[in-house]
Amino acid sequence: MAGVKLTRLEARTRVIQGFSRVLFMVFCVAIGFVVVATAVPPWRVVKKLEVSLEAAKQREAKVIAEREYHQIEYIALREDPAFLEIHARDRLGYYREGERVLKFSNEQ
Numbered sequence: 790m791a792g793v794k795l796t797r798l799e800a801r802t803r804v805i806q807g808f809s810r811v812l813f814m815v816f817c818v819a820i821g822f823v824v825v826a827t828a829v830p831p832w833r834v835v836k837k838l839e840v841s842l843e844a845a846k847q848r849e850a851k852v853i854a855e856r857e858y859h860q861i862e863y864i865a866l867r868e869d870p871a872f873l874e875i876h877a878r879d880r881l882g883y884y885r886e887g888e889r890v891l892k893f894s895n896e897q
Contacts, residue, residue, distance in 0.1 A: 865872040877883075884890045 866876060
């Protein structure tokens with residue numbers, strides 16, 4: 790009879806040990822989810838900021854290119870009489886006798 794009680798006690802001990810191992814695994818997984826869940830919101834904020842940074846860089850590149858174009862045009866107007874004449878004639882709509890003027894619109 791003592792042998793049967795000992796066998797039952799050993800079986801219960803194995804069940805309790807197995808249950809405690811499963812419980813420990815569930816606890817570890819839960820802790821892992823908590824760590825990941827706390828990291829997701831800052832990650833989203835970082836992604837949002839990266840997108841806005843990329844948009845700002847594109848706007849900056851566009852403005853820099855536009856500034857360079859205007860600087861080149863200003864220098865050409867100041868220093869190149871031929872460019873000044875072409876620009877003024879285009880702006881005022883003048884043309885010489887016998888000259889054909891082709892104008893292209895910039896509509897997109």
